[in-house]
Amino acid sequence: MQTKIKTYQLENGLTIYFYPDHTKHSVMVHLIVKFGGKDTDVMIDENNYHLPDGMAHLLEHYTIEQNQYGNLVSLLTKKFMDTNGITNRLCICYYFDAVKYIDEGLELLIKGIHQPNFSEKNLEITKHAIREEIRGTQDSIDRRINVLEMGQLFCNRSYRSTIGTISDIDHITIEEVEKIYHAFYQPSNEIIVVAGNFQEKKMLEKIKTLYHELSFETHTIKRILKEEPTTVKNKKAVLNFPIARPIYELSFKVPICHLTEEQKMKLDWYIAIFFEMNFSILSPLVKKLKDRKVIDKNLVLSSNFYDDYLIVKIGAYTYQKEKLQKEILETLKHTRLDDEVFDLAIREKKLKVSLRPEKLIDVIDPFIDNLVYFNCPQLDSVAYLDTLSIQEYQEMIHKLDFSNYCTVEVIDKDMDKNQEAQQEFIAN
Secondary structure, eight states: OOOOOEEEEOTTSOEEEEEEOTTOSOEEEEEEESOOTTOOEEEETTEEEEOOTTHHHHHHHHHHHSBTTOOHHHHHHHTTOEEEEEEOSSOEEEEEEESSOHHHHHHHHHHHHTOBOOOHHHHHHHHHHHHHHHHHHTTOHHHHHHHHHHHHHOSSOOOOOSSOOHHHHHTOOHHHHHHHHHHHOSGGGEEEEEEESOOHHHHHHHHHHHHHTSOOOOOOEEEOOOOOOSSOSOSEEEEEOOOSSOEEEEEEEEEOTTSOHHHHHHHHHHHHHHHHHHHSTTSHHHHHHHHTTSOSSOOEEEEEEETTEEEEEEEEEOSOHHHHHHHHHHHHHTOOOOHHHHHHHHHHHHHHHHHGGGSHHHHHHHHHHHHHHHSOOOOOOHHHHTTOOHHHHHHHHHTOOOOOEEEEEEEOSOHHHHHHHHHHHHHO
16 A cells, blocks of 8 residues: 655745654654764854854754653663664654553653753763764775865865764853754754654644644754865875775765756666666676676765765775776776666565565655655655656766766774785785
8 A cells, every 4th residue: 555745834934844654663752953074164143153063963962852751762762662862964854663651752752852951060971972873883884984084175165074073072061052953953944754643634634733732942943064175175085994905995976966956866877877887796807807806896885965965985805906996997987888677676666665665664764765855745656756767867877977086095003014915815
């Protein structure tokens, strides 16, 4: 049974999306605040503010842990709910998934998030937990590479990391936290998504009542995007990290300002097919690289949208970085167009989309991505995938400019160990 998204707009500016599915036992509630890691330069009531990396993530922790009810995750977990908060580049998302106590959970979530207790003591408690989280991320090579690459790719955009650094967190004051909270945590800057087995009319009235019982300050906010050149800040960077073999990655800064939000959403599908055609395990490139012992594992591929740019990353473990770079760049100059691969990729995606309704999370997570990344509040569907065509794919991919990129090399500080391993690898 195809279930559709239902939309409601309240007088206070809050947007609500309902995905009713009475075949399920549980209800999922997401409260989304449109304030994320990338919001470093903002104008609030005609005053400019530069926010350090980590502010949105800190507010996520602070509102969950330092409110009049107590720690919301602990309280909701005691009611047998799967719950947490997540901060990404674009938003903060609080959620719970439950089969009972839905009204209590809704009240705890909405009223708790909107009634924090601001004090220097509470801020320091929150900072302490975040410092430990930051220290833990230092062991993540993927996070370290990402932060380094963002610093090389962008000249005027200051955002590097959603979680920030310990220095970033140390310098945040309680006055800044309170000011930013009141500016962004208001109904017109929030979204609620409810999915599962619930009574729509009752749920709508409950949400209206809870927001009516709260008071909000009125502020005007505007994101400031500094003009950014298409060129990269630096072409090369090296990361010293304890690693068995060197990693070499190319990160491309691809302008997409010519695309509409809907076209960007299509590109998100097309870029996955682009990877499959040109850089997947079945591609001629990977076979060639393995045959020549440039790599012995598959290429690592990723893409994400950053304002008016698409960031494409292609890398691998390798001792032959020059050969790897040459082959990747050559492939991008002469990309493949394979009707069979395109058709098989679309079929595979249709199958996955058709199976999503079996789990609420598999439906709602992609919906929220469409909403926050592309401002397109629509469900992925087989009918939508039918609108994708190889002609449009070819035209869209052909217009992508891969000429601006940086490289990141990850090596062990003990170079002699790597050199010995390299000689053994090549000899075998």
